[in-house]
Amino acid sequence: xxAFETTYREAIRxxxxxxxxxxxxxxxxxxxxxxxxxxxxxxxxxxxxYGAERVIDAPISEPGIVGVAVGAAMTGLRPVAExxxxxxxxxxxxxxxxxxxxxxxxFGGQIGVPMVLRTQGGTGRSxxxxxxxxxxxWMLHVPxxxxxxPATVNDAYHLLRExxxxxxxxxxxxxxxxxTMKGVLDVDTPDGEWGQPVIRxxxxxxxxxSYSRMLHESLAAxxxxxxxxxxxxxxxLRCLNPLDDTMIFESVRRTGRAMVVTEAALxxxxxxxxxxxxxxxxxxxxxxxxxxxxxxxxPIPVSPALERGAIPSAALIAEAGxxxxxxxxxxxxx
Amino acid sequence: MTQTNTAPLARYRTxxxxxxxxxxxxxxxxxxxxxxxxxxxxxxxxxxxxVTAAMTEGDSFTTHHRGHGVFIGRGAxxxxxxxxxxxxxxxxxRGKGGSMHIADRALGHLGANAIVGGxxxxxxxxxxxxxxxxxxxxxxxxxxxxxxxxxxxYESMNMAALWHLPVLFCCINNQYGxxxxxxxxxxxxxxxxxxxxFGLTGARVDGTNVEAVHQVxxxxxxxxxxxxxxxxxxxxxxxxxxARMDKSPYRDPEEEAEGRLxxxxxxxxxxxAVAGLADEADLARIDAEAATxxxxxxxxxVEAVAPPLASMFEDVYAPGxxxxxxxxxxxxxxxxxGSRA
Ligand SMILES: Cc1ncc(C[n+]2csc(CCOP(=O)(O)OP(=O)(O)O)c2C)c(N)n1
Ligand SMILES: [Mg+2]
Numbered sequence: 001x002x003a004f005e006t007t008y009r010e011a012i013r014x015x016x017x018x019x020x021x022x023x024x025x026x027x028x029x030x031x032x033x034x035x036x037x038x039x040x041x042x043x044x045x046x047x048x049x050y051g052a053e054r055v056i057d058a059p060i061s062e063p064g065i066v067g068v069a070v071g072a073a074m075t076g077l078r079p080v081a082e083x084x085x086x087x088x089x090x091x092x093x094x095x096x097x098x099x100x101x102x103x104x105x106x107f108g109g110q111i112g113v114p115m116v117l118r119t120q121g122g123t124g125r126s127x128x129x130x131x132x133x134x135x136x137x138w139m140l141h142v143p144x145x146x147x148x149x150p151a152t153v154n155d156a157y158h159l160l161r162e163x164x165x166x167x168x169x170x171x172x173x174x175x176x177x178x179x180t181m182k183g184v185l186d187v188d189t190p191d192g193e194w195g196q197p198v199i200r201x202x203x204x205x206x207x208x209x210s211y212s213r214m215l216h217e218s219l220a221a222x223x224x225x226x227x228x229x230x231x232x233x234x235x236x237l238r239c240l241n242p243l244d245d246t247m248i249f250e251s252v253r254r255t256g257r258a259m260v261v262t263e264a265a266l267x268x269x270x271x272x273x274x275x276x277x278x279x280x281x282x283x284x285x286x287x288x289x290x291x292x293x294x295x296x297x298x299p300i301p302v303s304p305a306l307e308r309g310a311i312p313s314a315a316l317i318a319e320a321g322x323x324x325x326x327x328x329x330x331x332x333x334x
Numbered sequence: 335m336t337q338t339n340t341a342p343l344a345r346y347r348t349x350x351x352x353x354x355x356x357x358x359x360x361x362x363x364x365x366x367x368x369x370x371x372x373x374x375x376x377x378x379x380x381x382x383x384x385v386t387a388a389m390t391e392g393d394s395f396t397t398h399h400r401g402h403g404v405f406i407g408r409g410a411x412x413x414x415x416x417x418x419x420x421x422x423x424x425x426x427x428r429g430k431g432g433s434m435h436i437a438d439r440a441l442g443h444l445g446a447n448a449i450v451g452g453x454x455x456x457x458x459x460x461x462x463x464x465x466x467x468x469x470x471x472x473x474x475x476x477x478x479x480x481x482x483x484x485x486x487x488y489e490s491m492n493m494a495a496l497w498h499l500p501v502l503f504c505c506i507n508n509q510y511g512x513x514x515x516x517x518x519x520x521x522x523x524x525x526x527x528x529x530x531x532f533g534l535t536g537a538r539v540d541g542t543n544v545e546a547v548h549q550v551x552x553x554x555x556x557x558x559x560x561x562x563x564x565x566x567x568x569x570x571x572x573x574x575x576x577a578r579m580d581k582s583p584y585r586d587p588e589e590e591a592e593g594r595l596x597x598x599x600x601x602x603x604x605x606x607a608v609a610g611l612a613d614e615a616d617l618a619r620i621d622a623e624a625a626t627x628x629x630x631x632x633x634x635x636v637e638a639v640a641p642p643l644a645s646m647f648e649d650v651y652a653p654g655x656x657x658x659x660x661x662x663x664x665x666x667x668x669x670x671x672g673s674r675a
Contacts, residue, residue, distance in 0.1 A: 032512050032513050035514075039512070059511075059514075060451075060480040060481065061485065087449070091449075125372070126369040126372070126421065127372055128372070128435055129430075296647070296658065298650050299650065302370065303421030303429035303430070303432075304370075305640050305641075305643065306421075306430075306640075309646055329669060333665075333666045334666055334669075334670050
């Protein structure tokens with residue numbers, strides 16, 4: 001029996017474990033990944049299993065960690081570099097965007113960089129402005145990088161396993177609020193193909209597109225909408241690059257209504273990109289404007305009430321859905 | 335500045351106040367009133383008062399994420415600090431920043447930082463300002479041993495030396511960066527030699543001896559003011575976990591017990607008594623006053639009100655300029671204007 005209940009955290013750990021077992025070239029490098037077991041406990045026990053040559057506790061030197069991973073990837077290893085918080089990506093952006101992402105291209109296809117950068121982001125722990133961001137758009141904007149963001153336990157496993165089979169650098173952004181989430185892991189059966197979105201709830205009235213933790217807020221909103229007789233098609237984008245948008249367009253052409261939900265600050269976000277693609281490809285099918293629901297365009301405040309207010313809630317998503325489908329204006333509308 | 339023999343007692347009082355404050359931060363968390371659990375206590379590092387007391391009014395500084403003690407050393411109001419740690423409107427940063435992002439322009443605090451090494455170059459910039467304005471001020475960066483492995487520190491040291499800036503780099507070496515002991519993060523531990531290699535005046539001081547720290551820091555601050563930047567490393571021990579949730583399972587209990595014997599507050603207290611600068615009654619009164627003061631700060635923070643929701647949009651940009659548009663406003667506009675009825 002290959003399907004069992006576990007957590008998002010354990011699924012990622014299992015993926016690392018299985019991948020390291022299958023491929024001796026895979027190494028982990030990052031801060032606190034070894035003896036400490038990872039800041040969020042993801043890599044617990046791996047150093048005991050694979051030793052300090054393959055599970056490398058690095059000093060607090062992020063550009064060095066990613067740069068070293070790039071060099072190791074160029075020469076035959078398959079590193080998984082860990083960035084404790086996605087917020088630190090500013091420190092490593094040169095190694096990521098100018099080095100890892102561009103080597104294959106600049107060097108005429110000779111030198112690929114098959115590495116994975118694992119990191120986590122998002123709000124929910126009052127971790128304040130430098131430890132709570134959702135920065136996926138920064139990476140989506142860089143040609144040469146792949147980007148996935150698992151929302152389910154099964155995807156947490158399979159997207160990482162698949163990332164470790166890719167010939168090019170892949171950034172995997174986990175969500176700090178999902179580590180303890182339970183779900184079923186089936187190590188033989190991924191939720192969907194690499195690069196394909198997955199329909200998490202089928203409906204006919206409105207398409208809700210999301211990813212990472214906001215998928216769960218979207219599903220909760222769909223539940224509320226169902227109570228009002230509105231059936232939402234909820235699509236998990238999961239792979240942001242590569243992303244095959246065929247399924248997205250099919251859904252929107254069926255429902256005629258779409259909203260894209262992200263936790264990230266809205267301006268310049270992944271949601272903006274997806275909404276633009278829908279606008280271009282589904283114009284004639286749309287009954288209503290494509291709505292983007294996102295984080296406020298502000299840094300994340302530490303105060304718990306403010307932090308919650310800075311990101312979308314299931315209630316807001318449901319209100320927007322009711323308006324799109326039934327023209328029911330929410331209380332705060334004029 | 336002449337040294338009166340009441341100064342060591344004043345430094346002891348500040349150290350005791352820091353210790354009492356940090357204990358109350360732990361309590362704030364246990365009462366469920368802190369904004370999150372990313373609370374880094376500076377217990378065991380109170381000898382940093384030797385540096386803060388060597389600075390004068392007008393001098394500025396930045397700190398790392400474990401900066402409560404430094405700020406108290408520079409005159410912080412503990413009630414407003416605690417309120418910030420609780421994410422309240424009455425806090426130093428109106429509940430926006432929290433424990434890791436306290437700042438106060440009036441007292442020269444240019445900001446606590448949650449990016450390891452993030453605040454270090456700012457003091458070099460401040461030094462540039464003071465040099466150009468010939469203001470006579472000094473700026474000090476406080477950071478941990480973990481930041482010794484960040485490249486930005488060395489870029490900063492080089493520029494400070496190159497331009498003879500009035501700055502001091504203060505490394506509070508508590509032997510750990512999270513779960514990593516310093517000998518697992520650096521190939522060579524003589525950090526002050528690194529500073530000297532760049533042309534700074536470097537020193538390493540026993541972190542149980544606040545008076546020794548103060549003596550060295552006084553000389554280094556004076557040197558900095560005259561255009562010779564410095565580096566001081568306080569050799570200390572992190573008494574408790576990295577943050578409030580961490581129980582340090584990676585540490586040898588024996589090492590931990592020994593480390594906690596290296597207590598700068600207890601040591602300073604004993605030395606004052608031996609030197610005849612205070613008797614037990616004086617010291618007990620100081621301890622009790624600190625406890626009372628910090629109890630009040632804790633209650634103040636617990637009782638203080640949360641910031642109003644709309645305040646989340648304030649201070650992203652300067653007042654009077656274009657402001658972020660709240661999502662509900664944007665959606666409401668689309669809902670009404672965009673409707674084709
Ligand atoms: C750039 C960066 N990398 C990693 C972290 C995560 N982190 C926070 S504190 C810390 C350890 C810092 O150790 P040190 O500088 O010695 O300060 P201490 O906590 O011991 O006071 C780490 C790795 C961070 N906040 N910023
Ligand atoms: Mg340290």
